Amino acid sequence: MATTTESLGQLTGPLGTMKMFIGGEWVDSLDGGHDEVTTPRDGSVVGHVPRGERTDAQRAVAAANDAEEALRELTVFERSKLCLRIADAIDARTDHLARVISLDQGKPYHSEGRWEAGAFSHFFRQAAEDIVRLNGESIPSSDRNKRVITFHRPRGTYAVVTPWNFPYNIPSEYISAALACGNPVVWVPAPSTSACAVAYAECLAEADLPPGAFNLVTGAGPVVGDEIVASAGTRGVAFTGSPQTGETIARRAAGKPLLLELGGNGPVIVLDDADLDAAVRGIVFSAFFNAGQACSATERVLVHRSIHDELAERLVAAAADVRLGDPFDPETTMGPLNNEQVAAKMDAHIEDAESHGATVLAGGGRADGMLGDLYYRPTVLSRVSSTMRVNREESFGPIIPLIAFDDAAEAIELANDNELGLISSVYTRSLRRAFFFGENVQTGIVNINETPDYWESHIPYGGASGKRSGIGRLGGANTLREMSEVRSMIIDLGSETD
Ligand code: NAD
Numbered sequence: 343m344a345t346t347t348e349s350l351g352q353l354t355g356p357l358g359t360m361k362m363f364i365g366g367e368w369v370d371s372l373d374g375g376h377d378e379v380t381t382p383r384d385g386s387v388v389g390h391v392p393r394g395e396r397t398d399a400q401r402a403v404a405a406a407n408d409a410e411e412a413l414r415e416l417t418v419f420e421r422s423k424l425c426l427r428i429a430d431a432i433d434a435r436t437d438h439l440a441r442v443i444s445l446d447q448g449k450p451y452h453s454e455g456r457w458e459a460g461a462f463s464h465f466f467r468q469a470a471e472d473i474v475r476l477n478g479e480s481i482p483s484s485d486r487n488k489r490v491i492t493f494h495r496p497r498g499t500y501a502v503v504t505p506w507n508f509p510y511n512i513p514s515e516y517i518s519a520a521l522a523c524g525n526p527v528v529w530v531p532a533p534s535t536s537a538c539a540v541a542y543a544e545c546l547a548e549a550d551l552p553p554g555a556f557n558l559v560t561g562a563g564p565v566v567g568d569e570i571v572a573s574a575g576t577r578g579v580a581f582t583g584s585p586q587t588g589e590t591i592a593r594r595a596a597g598k599p600l601l602l603e604l605g606g607n608g609p610v611i612v613l614d615d616a617d618l619d620a621a622v623r624g625i626v627f628s629a630f631f632n633a634g635q636a637c638s639a640t641e642r643v644l645v646h647r648s649i650h651d652e653l654a655e656r657l658v659a660a661a662a663d664v665r666l667g668d669p670f671d672p673e674t675t676m677g678p679l680n681n682e683q684v685a686a687k688m689d690a691h692i693e694d695a696e697s698h699g700a701t702v703l704a705g706g707g708r709a710d711g712m713l714g715d716l717y718y719r720p721t722v723l724s725r726v727s728s729t730m731r732v733n734r735e736e737s738f739g740p741i742i743p744l745i746a747f748d749d750a751a752e753a754i755e756l757a758n759d760n761e762l763g764l765i766s767s768v769y770t771r772s773l774r775r776a777f778f779f780g781e782n783v784q785t786g787i788v789n790i791n792e793t794p795d796y797w798e799s800h801i802p803y804g805g806a807s808g809k810r811s812g813i814g815r816l817g818g819a820n821t822l823r824e825m826s827e828v829r830s831m832i833i834d835l836g837s838e839t840d
Pocket of ligand 1: 583
């Protein structure tokens with residue numbers, strides 16, 4: 343199997359025994375415990391990471407608290423430069439970061455691993471630009487003797503907890519903004535991408551930050567993650583992950599500013615006047631990119647009954663073009679799922695759908711003859727109904743369930759009759775219909791004639807109110823506003839004789 347300049351052995355070789363990063367030092371856990379790092383490629387052990395305990399999380403919070411003053415003393419221009427130094431350190435390590443993400447997460451190295459490894463320094467460059475333009479206000483007062491201004495202040499140490507599906511991009515959305523705002527960070531990554539987190543921390547370790555400004559604690563979420571979100575030493579929490587964990591965290595962090603980016607069950611709505619070429623392109627991309635493991639993935643397709651069969655046929659043909667395989671094979675366009683939990687959920691959703699009358703048009707299970715058990719065939723289901731689990735819950739895998747509707751009112755009802763509300767897409771040639779759905783679908787983002795995966799990093803991103811998809815808005819200056827405190831200063835000018 344050919345690769346680019348690197349040999350397969352170099353790309354898949356062991357990662358060794360790794361350490362956490364606390365207070366500017368590489369450290370083991372206090373009790374010396376380790377967890378194995380297994381690769382979803384073939385299930386083999388490729389390294390070890392420290393199994394952090396509550397005491398490790400506590401010393402990371404203490405180190406971050408110690409760094410608060412040093413970060414607060416930096417001007418925003420100095421913090422901006424700090425972010426640029428981090429971006430440069432990331433860009434200097436792209437090859438290593440790409441190898442680690444494909445080994446640890448399972449993304450196809452050539453089409454996706456190299457992309458994410460090369461993309462995430464952008465968040466630090468963007469934060470560097472935005473922070474120097476985060477202006478306060480001058481506000482009129484009813485008292486002629488008063489002047490009122492607002493400005494942004496650091497909040498203090500942030501607890502950042504992240505998932506495994508985009509193990510570089512998602513942490514960067516928060517860590518870049520936190521540091522730009524002058525907040526030290528304690529980061530707990532998902533255990534199944536801990537090796538990515540260590541590769542990430544190596545970049546920050548090289549960027550000459552005040553010791554303790556950035557800390558990485560590896561270990562189980564309910565242990566070290568819980569410790570940092572509930573700790574009195576953290577002043578804000580930024581979390582991306584499932585609604586269930588998000589709700590636990592919201593309770594444990596009660597009273598702190600929260601930024602929660604939770605699950606999606608993205609409906610893609612295809613109306614009878616849609617450009618079907620564009621719809622097929624958008625659906626297939628977002629259902630199979632990252633093997634469907636994205637909060638913005640196509641999770642269910644609501645299609646007008648008159649075009650259902652044609653769309654189904656075209657999606658089945660497109661699914662056949664997906665090259666499922668070893669993440670390091672240059673031909674591969676879809677790699678394994680990241681972990682058994684996701685694969686088991688896919689199994690359960692398909693079994694439930696079939697037992698209630700759905701038809702498997704393509705895929706429908708794990709692939710035989712692969713390097714490991716986590717390779718899932720791109721799947722298309724038809725005759726899906728609203729009560730099936732595959733419609734009601736986020737599947738988070740490579741699956742396209744088709745649900746037919748007869749009119750716009752039914753499409754809106756199907757779209758909104760769901761506890762999640764992150765992103766939707768609508769395919770139509772009518773401006774009137776685009777606005778009807780844009781104004782009435784209960785998701786934080788509505789993409790018109792575009793895949794639900796389309797997002798630019800400065801556009802507000804987050805869940806609709808009243809749904810379980812999160813609180814707050816990410817994206818460029820939005821994240822900076824969420825992660826900094828607005829201070830109001832009211833100045834009395836005194837009397838003329840003062
Ligand atoms: P998860 O909720 O299982 O885990 C997320 C993180 O929380 C992990 O680091 C985990 O170790 C940690 N954690 C678990 N229990 C904890 C606890 N009690 N206290 C503190 N931390 C705890 O989610 P996942 O399976 O890693 O990720 C998939 C989910 O993330 C999906 O629902 C997906 O839609 C969502 N997601 C959302 C976005 C978004 O921007 N809205 C982006 C990506 C993923």
